Amino acid sequence: YPAPDPTNLLPVERDPWFPDPAGPLVAPGQYRVSMALRVDGAMQSLGEPQAFAAAPLGGDSLPPADREALLAFQLQTSELQRAALGAVSAAGEAQIRIYHLKQALMDAPRADPALAARARELEGQLKDLQVALVGDSVRASKGEPTPSTILSRVSQVIYGHWYSSADATATHRRNYEIAAEQFGPVLAQLRQLILTDLVALENSAEAAGAPWTPGRVPNWK
Template sequence: MPGQYSVSLESRVDGKTQRLAGPVQFKVNALGAEQMNEADRAALQQFQQKVSRLDRALTGAVQTGGDVDKRLTAIRQSLRDTPGDMSSLVARADDLQSRLRDIMRAMRGDAALRRRQENTPAAINDRINQIEDEERFSISRPTQTHIDSYNVSAQQFGEQLSKLRQLVDVDLKKLEDDMEKAGAPWTPGHVPEWSDR
């Protein structure tokens, strides 16, 4: 990304860091940037930064979703290993798994349909990747198509992130707390309760 940067060179040996050179300031210019006026260059840079922030948040949400999926798999196994009737907790875990799949499908797309070479609606990730690919070496203001695509992605991502937060921060935590009360085996990502009484 064009802008002002600095670089330094350091060596780390046996846990000790020694500066070898720098810091040296330098400026990165986009190829063809000299053809752009200052307002267009500023608009492009601002847009690229917005897209980058959305991509960063989307990447974190997708990773969180993947982690939660693993936790839910462990939860389902734990509930199978728990003596007694766990059907209501299993049903809640199934519901969380289903909701998580819907959230992940909106963010990443429908992998099952893609494997069968079916057309799929553009996922948030698809839109953002396309914008980044097409704007990376741009020497003009962002296109209206990219601005519109960003706005759709940001609005859809906000909705999915809200659903993911509800699922993780409220519903999953409540399920894990109820599993703890039921004496279910420990699952990853959950700090167990303990008392010697």
């Protein structure tokens, strides 16, 4: 299945032994494959679709009791990772917007000081959400123990069973449950901060004549 990683247009150099991003392995069964050529935006089919079978090699030491149920769980973890990685990237972009906004408000003589205070408040809220998602990098850099994060739990599940022929363990499933339970409120708060609170602050900065910052479209009369 496709990788749940965020879209990246920049070339990434990888070590030969480090695989490209990928999603869960498909379940054994019958599949069809086709090829097409895109010319000037139009798709042209190349030949007829071909059928093939994907089958296990038969050397599994711990084969799952239900491969379809295992795949369903893997797709659940893939969707959670897609959303969690997207939230991490969105938080990073919001952080850049806030950094620029703080400086722009300092450069705007007509800006109410309360706007800068609001920017710092949103910055603090965003950092708390980032800690919940990926952990406290400052504490980790000093060698201090840090609690498991949402993304670390999801990653543990993925790297622990996506490419294994065995069923997911109770630990894998519990990690998924905890990560999903924690991620819901964090994502809701992040969406509120980015889509509502930060936009409102950016609009206020625009009204105060602040220089342009990432994420804003200027007004002119």
